Amino acid sequence: MKDKQKIIFTIMGCGSAYGVPTAGNGWGICDPNHPANRRLASSVVLRSETDTIIIDLGPDFRQQTCTHNVREISGVLFTHSHADHITGIFELPMFTQWQRGDIHCFATPETLVGIQKRFHYLFDPNITVYHYGGGRILWHEIEYGQEMVVGDMPILPFQQDHGFMSSTGFRVGDIAYSTDVKKIDEANKAFLKDLKIWVLDCNGIEVSPVHNHLDQALAWIEEIKPERAILTHLSETVDYVTTSKKLPPNVELAVDGMSFETFVQRPTCRRPLRQYSPSNI
Ligand SMILES: [Zn+2]
Ligand SMILES: [Zn+2]
Numbered sequence: 001m002k003d004k005q006k007i008i009f010t011i012m013g014c015g016s017a018y019g020v021p022t023a024g025n026g027w028g029i030c031d032p033n034h035p036a037n038r039r040l041a042s043s044v045v046l047r048s049e050t051d052t053i054i055i056d057l058g059p060d061f062r063q064q065t066c067t068h069n070v071r072e073i074s075g076v077l078f079t080h081s082h083a084d085h086i087t088g089i090f091e092l093p094m095f096t097q098w099q100r101g102d103i104h105c106f107a108t109p110e111t112l113v114g115i116q117k118r119f120h121y122l123f124d125p126n127i128t129v130y131h132y133g134g135g136r137i138l139w140h141e142i143e144y145g146q147e148m149v150v151g152d153m154p155i156l157p158f159q160q161d162h163g164f165m166s167s168t169g170f171r172v173g174d175i176a177y178s179t180d181v182k183k184i185d186e187a188n189k190a191f192l193k194d195l196k197i198w199v200l201d202c203n204g205i206e207v208s209p210v211h212n213h214l215d216q217a218l219a220w221i222e223e224i225k226p227e228r229a230i231l232t233h234l235s236e237t238v239d240y241v242t243t244s245k246k247l248p249p250n251v252e253l254a255v256d257g258m259s260f261e262t263f264v265q266r267p268t269c270r271r272p273l274r275q276y277s278p279s280n281i
Pocket of ligand 1: 016233
């Protein structure tokens with residue numbers, strides 16, 4: 001095990017775009033008295049002995065970093081540029097201050113364009129944000145199917161269909177994270193072989209044009225056969241107790257704060273980063 005290292009995944013949020021309860025205290029069909037129905041926006045923190053990676057920074061990012069004691073960030077991976085996955089970017093300069101250094105962010109060129117449209121000032125070398133504190137935010141392009149090393153963790157991004165856009169799934173060791181997905185084509189299903197854990201979008205019970213729903217999630221799990229599947233990005237239409245009763249033994253609903261781990265080979269070499277050149281948007 002000497003050349004292997006442990007990576008702990010913690011789900012900081014398993015809620016759909018508007019969380020549960022939604023703004024205005026909307027619980028839908030969820031029981032407000034069951035703590036598992038309280039869901040922040042979807043986000044995950046990965047921790048090795050020395051490094052911390054976050055997947056997606058939603059509107060609850062500040063609160064999530066306080067709950068999970070995130071003070072330094074080795075890298076941020078973005079699945080796509082929908083608001084519930086990027087709104088927390090606003091908080092990032094606080095972390096360049098804490099760690100007195102740069103923060104590396106990774107996304108596809110399509111997602112980076114979407115982020116740049118909303119956070120143009122964080123792409124402009126002529127603009128300094130008060131909290132930068134000696135570091136900058138550096139933006140890097142990722143390529144589907146090309147493993148990369150972030151901090152000390154090997155990360156494999158792959159393409160998913162999110163209805164009107166693509167989203168990125170990430171595989172780390174034998175765990176894969178597939179949020180905001182409607183379809184995965186055969187070529188990309190190849191990245192989902194021999195999974196111990198598959199964290200998978202299940203936005204609701206009813207069919208959605210852009211998201212996975214319960215019946216489809218269960219069909220995919222049957223096909224892909226991970227040892228264990230955890231359904232995430234859960235809306236106020238997914239009550240924890242009622243829905244859990246319908247799930248097979250290897251499938252469960254995510255709960256904010258749940259953790260699981262994988263062991264991965266320590267990376268021996270790393271591909272050079274591909275810096276994003278901001279376009280004039
Ligand atoms: Zn989302
Ligand atoms: Zn989305």
